[in-house]
Amino acid sequence: MQDATSLAAAIASGAVPAAEAMAASVAAADRFGAVVRVETAAGPIGDGPFAGVPFLGKDLGSGAAGLSPVAGSAALARRRVDQKTDSDLFARFRRAGLVPFGLTRVPEFGLALTSDPCVNPWDAGLSPGGSSGGAAAAVAGGIVAMAHATDAAGSIRVPAACCGLVGLKPSRGAVPMGPDQGNWLLGLASELVLARSVRDVAMAFAAVAEPWAGGRPFGKGPVAMVLPDGCAAAQVAGVEAVAEVLRGFGLTVERRDFPVAMAARAGRVAQGVLTASLAEWMGFLGVKGEELTPIAAAVMAEGCAMTGAEVFALGREMAILTAEWEAWMGEVDAVISPVLRDGVPKVGAFDMGARDVAAHFAQISDIAPGAALANAAGFPAVVVPVAGAGIPVGVQIAARAGCDRALLALAARVAGGLPEVAYPYPVAGHP
Numbered sequence: 001m002q003d004a005t006s007l008a009a010a011i012a013s014g015a016v017p018a019a020e021a022m023a024a025s026v027a028a029a030d031r032f033g034a035v036v037r038v039e040t041a042a043g044p045i046g047d048g049p050f051a052g053v054p055f056l057g058k059d060l061g062s063g064a065a066g067l068s069p070v071a072g073s074a075a076l077a078r079r080r081v082d083q084k085t086d087s088d089l090f091a092r093f094r095r096a097g098l099v100p101f102g103l104t105r106v107p108e109f110g111l112a113l114t115s116d117p118c119v120n121p122w123d124a125g126l127s128p129g130g131s132s133g134g135a136a137a138a139v140a141g142g143i144v145a146m147a148h149a150t151d152a153a154g155s156i157r158v159p160a161a162c163c164g165l166v167g168l169k170p171s172r173g174a175v176p177m178g179p180d181q182g183n184w185l186l187g188l189a190s191e192l193v194l195a196r197s198v199r200d201v202a203m204a205f206a207a208v209a210e211p212w213a214g215g216r217p218f219g220k221g222p223v224a225m226v227l228p229d230g231c232a233a234a235q236v237a238g239v240e241a242v243a244e245v246l247r248g249f250g251l252t253v254e255r256r257d258f259p260v261a262m263a264a265r266a267g268r269v270a271q272g273v274l275t276a277s278l279a280e281w282m283g284f285l286g287v288k289g290e291e292l293t294p295i296a297a298a299v300m301a302e303g304c305a306m307t308g309a310e311v312f313a314l315g316r317e318m319a320i321l322t323a324e325w326e327a328w329m330g331e332v333d334a335v336i337s338p339v340l341r342d343g344v345p346k347v348g349a350f351d352m353g354a355r356d357v358a359a360h361f362a363q364i365s366d367i368a369p370g371a372a373l374a375n376a377a378g379f380p381a382v383v384v385p386v387a388g389a390g391i392p393v394g395v396q397i398a399a400r401a402g403c404d405r406a407l408l409a410l411a412a413r414v415a416g417g418l419p420e421v422a423y424p425y426p427v428a429g430h431p
Contacts, residue, residue, distance in 0.1 A: 003146070004145035011053070021054055022054045029102060032118055032120075034104055036059055036103055039066055053146065054429070056147040058132055062191055066082050067083075068081070072108045074291070076287070087177070089176050104147060106133070108352065110155055113345060116352075122163065126162070131150070131155040132156055132159045135159065136194050140425070141425045142423070146196075151191070154169075154375075156169050157368070167382070170190045170205065172322075176208070188269070198415045216403045224332045225239060239395050241418065242395045243336060245418060249413065259373070263365075265321060270372035275300075276314070279300050293353065294352070318376050329400060337398070338394070380401070384415050
């Protein structure tokens with residue numbers, strides 16, 4: 001498989017010069033509407049495991065020197081003054097050898113599970129997902145082998161599922177968001193990467209995670225299989241394929257009911273936190289509602305009407321959900337489930353010109369049922385692709401908070417037991 005690890009090996013061996021790999025990525029950056037900004041890469045290349053590998057930041061979340069994100073917002077783009085230094089996360093990406101050269105497309109403020117007009121490299125009528133849709137299209141489409149992504153309500157995992165990729169939403173606090181903590185969102189959000197292999201994601205986590213993070217081991221318990229009501233047959237089949245691989249390891253897989261009440265509460269928490277955050281952020285910058293898309297303006301207006309007590313209650317609910325998830329798991333080590341209910345959404349599935357905030361967030365929950373639970377409860381969740389006819393099915397494997405490394409090790413075993421994904425495009429610059 002072509003991935004960031006194999007590209008780094010080719011660069012290290014001299015099979016392809018780093019400058020040539022970068023030139024190939026830059027030349028491919030106009031594909032799929034995935035990349036919204038390209039800058040000439042400069043500066044020394046770190047000597048870490050991905051030395052010389054071209055890399056794209058997401059236009060939302062932590063930023064790199066000279067590449068400050070504007071969250072897909074024309075209002076923020078008009079106010080942009082690029083940062084002069086890397087965020088903590090991008091400093092670690094750079095030490096790992098990754099070379100940032102641009103930013104990928106997002107829906108405004110990450111408020112959708114599509115990233116229009118970006119299209120899916122597997123099928124141009126479908127979306128690559130959101131909000132890290134540009135990152136997913138860039139990786140599946142071969143612009144880069146790996147790209148930065150963020151997740152506040154499924155925004156790493158949904159694009160991974162839409163594009164046949166691997167993506168980990170890390171445990172709360174495992175990956176740095178300093179120095180400004182602008183994407184912390186009361187702990188709702190996490191950041192890492194989208195990639196073609198579990199080994200790439202595991203290596204990226206090892207390179208950037210806090211030294212104390214992710215080392216909680218699994219026990220010797222079973223794995224739970226959870227299927228939300230109304231899931232399409234292909235999504236169910238993907239989960240069952242992963243279950244069969246796990247049984248082949250000698251693990252017990254038991255059916256559990258979907259935690260409907262917890263998932264609904266998590267969705268309300270995510271909506272409330274994102275709403276309050278947008279109101280505070282736009283107020284700080286002096287951005288008016290008329291400068292935003294109608295749905296963003298409506299979300300902002302709802303946030304402005306929230307009280308401090310309501311926001312405080314959201315933080316408390318997150319702590320309660322963390323404890324309830326731990327109790328719900330019981331003796332189970334991991335939980336497998338589909339990411340998407342019906343499959344990949346079409347381009348244009350979300351109307352950013354609408355103003356009904358409740359309906360907008362309900363659509364998010366319907367496309368990716370329960371995705372926000374990992375964010376609200378703070379536990380890690382990784383997506384692995386199950387190859388088949390057409391776009392692979394993304395299956396989520398979740399665990400307790402702090403079990404990131406054990407979860408990635410399990411995901412690597414699962415991926416090794418599944419058919420290899422044949423991506424529609426080679427990685428640019430890969431020999």
